[in-house]
Amino acid sequence: MRLSYTKALNRALTDALAADPAVCVFGEDVGAGMAGPTLNLLERFGPGRIVDTPLSEQGFTSMAIGAALTGRRPVVEFQIPSLLFLVFEQLVNQAHKFSLMTGGQAAVPLTCLVPGSGSRDGWAGQHSDHPYGLFAHAGVKTVVPATPTDAYGLLRSAIADPDPVVVFAPAAALPVRETVTWELAPIPLGRARIHRAGSDVTVVAVGHLVHDALAVAEELAPELSVEVFDPRTLYPFDWAALAASLERTGRLVVIDDSNRSCGIGAEVLATAAEEMRLVAPPRRITRPDGAVLPFAPALDRAVQPHREQLRSALRAFGPLRPPYGEGRAR
């Protein structure tokens, strides 16, 4: 079966809705399926469960919290990543805090889905953010799947989870397709995936950048052996898997499509520096500090992490292997 990323999200929602009558979907244009993941859900599950909302993000997100507190499992779709700024109060100050503040009386099984996070080429400053680090910082469970299979499995787990989860589906990953010969199934939150094993450098790549990291790793294979580490869940992060990877490689590069200061890349480097085996200073490739994506295509691309930066970061570790692959210089 050929599976696109968006279709995988659609399948995950369909299967979750079919499996549990408490699951429902709120969002703008979800009836028409404007963003893709909710296509045909209204026809199958009806307006009682697929709820087209007015343009009142704070109102309907709060409402979803009220529904989650009283037995429903709402999925809220946001067509634009920047809408998360509008509902930061609802997600961080309300949904995330209910469990602790009520002494464990309340759970908020709420999933927020952002199909098309990060740059979508040409949508400029207010439609191109990638604020996953903000949620990871706040302690909200945060997921950034890179592949259709992971998108399916992680969205299923997010919906089943008793806590709020934000699922970022990077716009640049949406065109990814997979030939799926396996049964799609839930994938536990908090487990990293090693897409490519390597022995010289660990590249932690977030979301769509996994595919760039894989391409660069392949390209540089004659020079160095790169392990491509996809955290999949940014919070809670699979620190044990990263420690195991660095035990093998001792070198770390993070490639992360969000702003540099206080970004998830900073957290990965800090934790590795404090607690893990490193034989060389770690590096990160991110958007610049405080970046606002400019409109013009060349400028938009200029502030996003790109392959050339990853190549040079990897090569900066020095010649780790002689040109013809004989032996090793460590």
Place this chain on the structure above:
Amino acid sequence: MTRNGPAAPDPTAPDPAAPGSTGPGSTGLDTVAGRYRMLRLVRGFEELALALVRAGEITGGIHPYVGQEAVAVGVCAALRPQDRITSTHRGHGHVLAKGADPGRLLAELLGRTGGLNRGRGGSMHAADFSLGILGANGMVGAGGAIAVGAAWSARQAGEDRVAVAFFGDGALNQGVLLESFNLAAMWRLPVLFVCEDNGYATTLPAATAVAGSATGRAAAFGIPAVEVDGMDTEAVRAAAAEAVERAADGGGPGFLRCRTYRFEGHHTMERLMKLRYRTPEEVADWRTRDPLPRAAALLPPGLAGQLDASVRQQLDAAREFALASEHPSPERALEHLYADGLRPRAGARA
């Protein structure tokens, strides 16, 4: 389902088909005497809490409900055990009138493990989900749309439950509350919005902050909006009962604007600050409209005194329970952070 008009003539006879008269979650608010007793309980609870703040036992302070009791008691008297409420930073009255145990609420204010929230929420987040109390809330206006979600949820589940959102006049200027009016009205949800207008958003007079009127805002969304004397328990109950019945019968949301007054400061810090945003005359004038004597006047001679004595006993027991309850241990500070039991990383390496 039938409901009563105002002021039942026999103070000890339960109102016909009265809500909350038996079974779990019973609040005893089905009689005039029961409502008076609850007014006294809320008042006495706040006086006790104020004393414990002054004694340094309660940290951080509280937002006293003294003066506004008729709103919580009148509205909750119109509710059934299965109905739900969202409350505010000034929430003790709502929480008690919906049936929460005063000892456990007081223990919560004291940050003890015996508290409603095991000492994790304090005054501003007191909740008892087993009684449909979805929590006091520290953010002004936040409970509105949460109540709308609870109402939507009940309808989805095919359950006969109304949700009540309490909020103050300050919340009338929160966009999300106005959004919640629209959602509730568009979808005809069983919600009662209760605007507890005590005249001030902290120190800002409502007259200088709210353009148009409170009821006008609700009416603009097609929500039937009623003005009610928020110092008159029976009037509040009658208006709430009508709105709750309509909502439960599928008639959509209602809105009450209850004009009331807080006799104490915005919060307990205010006593130390000598603020002058309202005059002593104004406070004294409102004190003449105290809802307690008004409710006591409906009772046969001697009954109010008996009820007061029983409330004193109950509050003595509550105080004893709360002060004897254990302090939580620091190593459990982040317990309950995640419903799935996820343990976050510590702030420093062991």
